[in-house]
Amino acid sequence: MVDGKFNNITGWAAKQNGTPLEPWTYEARPIGTKDVEIQIQCCGICGSDIHTIDSGWGKTNHPVIVGHEIIGKVTAKGDEVSHLQIGDLVGVGAQAFGCLESDCRACSRGLEPHCPKGVFTYNAKYPDGKVSQGGYAEAVRVNSHFAIRIPSEISPQEAAPLMCAGPTVFTPMLRKGVKKGDRVGVVGIGGLGHLALQFARALGCEVTAFSSSDNKKEECLKLGATKFINIKKEEDLKKAKMSLDYLYITSNAKSNDYNKMASWVDYEGQMCLLALPENNLDINPRTLIKGSKYIGGSLIGGIKDIEKTLSFAAEHNIRPIIEKMPMSKVNEGIQSVRDGKVRYRVVLEN
Incomplete structure (x- = not known):
């Protein structure tokens, strides 16, 4: 012993x-x-x-x-x-x-x-x-x-x-083969979201940050976002419609409107939940079926995923x-x- x-x-x-x-x-x-x-x-x-x-x-x-x-x-x-x-x-x-x-x-x-x-x-x-x-x-x-x-x-x-936050956002990008030129959106610019912006940028993606105010706009752009959408502004939401291949949802707020979020995803696009809400989701199945859109989730990363997250972060100066x-x-x-x-x-x- x-x-x-x-x-x-x-x-x-x-x-x-x-x-x-x-x-x-x-x-x-x-x-x-x-x-x-x-x-x-x-x-x-x-x-x-x-x-x-x-x-x-x-x-x-x-x-x-x-x-x-x-x-x-x-x-x-x-x-x-x-x-x-x-x-x-x-x-x-x-x-x-x-x-x-x-x-x-x-x-x-x-x-x-x-x-x-x-x-x-x-x-x-x-x-x-x-x-x-x-x-x-x-x-x-x-x-x-x-x-x-x-x-x-x-x-x-x-x-x-x-x-934790690192592999939580990077693992689904790795597993789904997110690549240069893909259009990636991130909802919720917090502990998870600010890292998701950096990982997506390092992969060469076109990155859109979604937030409920303009307070974090400049910081999001510095972290890697090429576009910023204030979800409280109708003119911004019009620009977001059908604009994404992948949407990573890092907010678990009870007020999340998943039908609205789905409208930002293009045909064959994927919505991925990375934060676990305490309530059930409310989304109209027609939104997914008629738009050929997919919704799923990703837990934490496995051993290899964490190792890849750390090495990728070290290589690309993601902090x-x-x-x-x-x-x-x-x-x-x-x-x-x-x-x-x-x-x-x-x-x-x-």
């Missing part, structure tokens, strides 16, 4: 809905032969964290430490771990375990997030019933295959959002715009996200 540095891990936990996070210590899972222990340097605040804290997607296993944009150094590893060394700087996204078996319909195709035995980084249960705990903490233990080495060109703080805060101010960071004041990702530092 390998002994780690953090057999008891302290972090900031949600103990019940509607209350601030507070310090909490839990007994870490034993380090298995394929596991690593990571001393956390920083962790991004993702919208998924808020949904979990609030039980917006279903019952939360309280107490829970959220956070799945984790960057830190390996402090211990199991006997079978050969691809990582003590001291390596690694990142962990939204998944901490998967079966990785050759006969798994998900893992064998690089779709580890869909593994029936998969465990998300927090608020999920291992087979023994213990709840996984995330990155608003001093350390974390995960299956080593889900700890990805960080390229030296990217700082730890900038790498954090690239562990998140971040606001740094000490981990001790986690509740202030969460409130800033709730209030929509963040440009565009809060990263908590230990």
